[in-house]
Structures are given as C-alpha cells and as structure tokens.
Amino acid sequence: MKEIINAQELQTQLKRLAVQLIAKHPNLTDVVIIGIQQGGVVMADELVIALQDLCPSQTIHYGQLDITFYRDDIRREIHAPDAMNIPFGIENKIVVLIDDVLFTGRTIKAALDVLLDYGRPDKVELCVLIDRKEHRQFPIQADYVGLMVQTNKQEKVKLVKQEDGSKHVILING
Numbered sequence: 001m002k003e004i005i006n007a008q009e010l011q012t013q014l015k016r017l018a019v020q021l022i023a024k025h026p027n028l029t030d031v032v033i034i035g036i037q038q039g040g041v042v043m044a045d046e047l048v049i050a051l052q053d054l055c056p057s058q059t060i061h062y063g064q065l066d067i068t069f070y071r072d073d074i075r076r077e078i079h080a081p082d083a084m085n086i087p088f089g090i091e092n093k094i095v096v097l098i099d100d101v102l103f104t105g106r107t108i109k110a111a112l113d114v115l116l117d118y119g120r121p122d123k124v125e126l127c128v129l130i131d132r133k134e135h136r137q138f139p140i141q142a143d144y145v146g147l148m149v150q151t152n153k154q155e156k157v158k159l160v161k162q163e164d165g166s167k168h169v170i171l172i173n174g
Helices: 007-024 039-054 106-118
Strands: 002-005 031-036 061-065 094-102 123-131 144-148 156-161 167-172
Touching (some): 002 123, 007 123, 007 144, 031 039, 039 061, 123 156
Parallel strands (some): 094 123, 123 144
C-alpha cells in the first residue's frame, strides 16, 4: 500500500477542481452536483464545501447517486444498495457527476444510465479526483481531473476516509 495523495494535497486538489468548476460555471443556478456512491460521494461532500466557500451567496444543488443495480457486473457479486438522494430535477440542467477514480469507465456508464431515469439533462460533465486513463473500456473522459495516475490493471486506487475524518488516496498492489 502506498499513499498517492495525503490529506493536505487532497484539499489542494479539491480547491483547484472547485475553482475550475466555478470558472466554467460562474452562475450555479442551472448546475447540479451529483456524487456517485461511494467514493464519489466522499469526494463530492468535500468539493461542495469548497464550492460553497468560493460562492457563499449561491445555492448548490447536491445529490447522491447509487448505481448498484445498473452495473454490468452485478450478476457476479451481490451488492447492497447505497443511499440515493436527488432532491431536485435534472431536466435541462448541467449535471456534474463526481467520482473519486475513473478507471474503466463502467461506473460512469452505469451512472449515465441511472441519470436518464431521472430526466434529460442539458449536459453532463465529469469531475474525478484520479484518472487511470490507460485502462479505459468505454470512450469516457473527465472534464475536470485532479491527478492522472499511471498504474497496472491489477492495482487499485482508493479514496480512504480515516477514523479521524481525514481522507487520503492510496494505491494497493493487486
């Protein structure tokens, strides 16, 4: 196990991603932030705080998406569903999907399938903390990337929340 991003570096990356989002969308009225369970929600929780710090007078619409039953590998394993909470409409909105690690693209494909059950957004953008681009199985790319990490396919990259509440990203050899 190797630490890729420590807690302080993580905060720096999240602030940088928040600045990029605000630069592209200075008015957040038609923008909704949706974290993908589980690691994407951990990241999105922090990103929303950073966005609120940058834009204290704006309302940030934030939801959480569970893709459990939309995954193409559900038949191989039994998954317990996570919390789903999208308390607003996404019709004609700009949806910014948040995930911790972009690997094969299968999670994002499943998230897009779920979103279509909620309505038709005007646009969907993707914000990820870690991009493992060399392992993509679907033609999916992130609009906002914290860090590109080269790995072998057997390694795992995880955003981990410690007991004290601090978060960091680790690389686990497969």
